[in-house]
Amino acid sequence: MSRKVNHLMGKALSDYGMIRHGDRLMVAVSGGKDSLFMLNALESFKKKAPIAFDLVPVYVDPGFDNGFAPALKSLVSRFSGSMTVRYTDHGVRAHGEDNRENPCFLCSRLRRTSLFEMAKEKGCTRIALGHNKDDIIETLFINMFYSGRMGTMVPSQSFFKGNITIIRPLAYVEKKDIVKLAKRLKFPDFINPCPSDGHSKRSVIRDMLREIYRDNHHIKGNIFRAMGNIEADYLLKKSL
Numbered sequence: 001m002s003r004k005v006n007h008l009m010g011k012a013l014s015d016y017g018m019i020r021h022g023d024r025l026m027v028a029v030s031g032g033k034d035s036l037f038m039l040n041a042l043e044s045f046k047k048k049a050p051i052a053f054d055l056v057p058v059y060v061d062p063g064f065d066n067g068f069a070p071a072l073k074s075l076v077s078r079f080s081g082s083m084t085v086r087y088t089d090h091g092v093r094a095h096g097e098d099n100r101e102n103p104c105f106l107c108s109r110l111r112r113t114s115l116f117e118m119a120k121e122k123g124c125t126r127i128a129l130g131h132n133k134d135d136i137i138e139t140l141f142i143n144m145f146y147s148g149r150m151g152t153m154v155p156s157q158s159f160f161k162g163n164i165t166i167i168r169p170l171a172y173v174e175k176k177d178i179v180k181l182a183k184r185l186k187f188p189d190f191i192n193p194c195p196s197d198g199h200s201k202r203s204v205i206r207d208m209l210r211e212i213y214r215d216n217h218h219i220k221g222n223i224f225r226a227m228g229n230i231e232a233d234y235l236l237k238k239s240l
């Protein structure tokens with residue numbers, strides 16, 4: 001792992017107290033580069049860490065034809081423990097005629113419920129997700145543009161009266177650095193069989209930001225810092 005990424009992940013883990021001695025940490029792996037890299041990085045961290053904790057990798061199969069669960073399981077077994085696969089119909093249901101909601105919205109809600117259930121079954125109190133710095137910035141704009149609110153995905157968030165905590169160890173790491181390292185680790189491209197892949201609001205925001213970043217390389221860092229530098233007195237008193 002590069003020194004920079006190692007430092008940024010370590011800083012996020014420490015800033016948010018993401019892992020404690022004795023934790024059983026469920027690691028949600030999607031087949032994408034971010035979560036695969038996160039699992040690999042957490043395995044390296046575990047070897048050097050002054051605390052002991054367990055990593056429990058899981059994948060929720062959305063139920064499309066030509067899924068990649070067996071290939072993903074075999075890849076994960078090369079550098080981590082045996083990965084549990086839960087076979088579901090989340091993706092198929094989300095794209096079915098009965099669903100009146102946005103498919104991505106329903107699919108991710110169903111997946112989150114499955115992840116919470118799996119954590120409970122496996123005695124895990126923490127769930128690690130592979131969201132990175134770019135995802136966190138994009139979510140801020142998605143929420144503003146499409147839901148009229150200001151907020152994003154936080155690096156650590158507790159649920160069910162603190163019984164389960166979702167953590168995002170890559171919260172400070174940029175996507176481009178993850179892609180570079182994933183290439184070095186020779187992670188294959190798993191073809192996403194989801195019909196909505198690449199057609200989400202996130203893709204629209206991502207394209208917009210790419211254009212904006214092109215002109216000034218400070219902008220990404222400034223947006224990220226702004227999320228921790230709120231001037232509440234300079235915002236509106238209530239929603240109109």
Ligand SMILES: Nc1ncnc2c1ncn2[C@@H]1O[C@H](COP(=O)(O)OP(=O)(O)OP(=O)(O)O)[C@@H](O)[C@H]1O
Nearest residue numbers: 028029030032033034035036058059060129130131
């Ligand atoms: N099918 C799944 N099974 C388990 N975890 C998942 C699944 N899909 C997503 N996740 C978790 O949620 C995070 C964010 O999901 P998202 O759909 O944005 O990921 P992705 O872009 O498909 O893949 P990645 O973030 O791994 O590159 C993932 O990093 C992963 O931790």
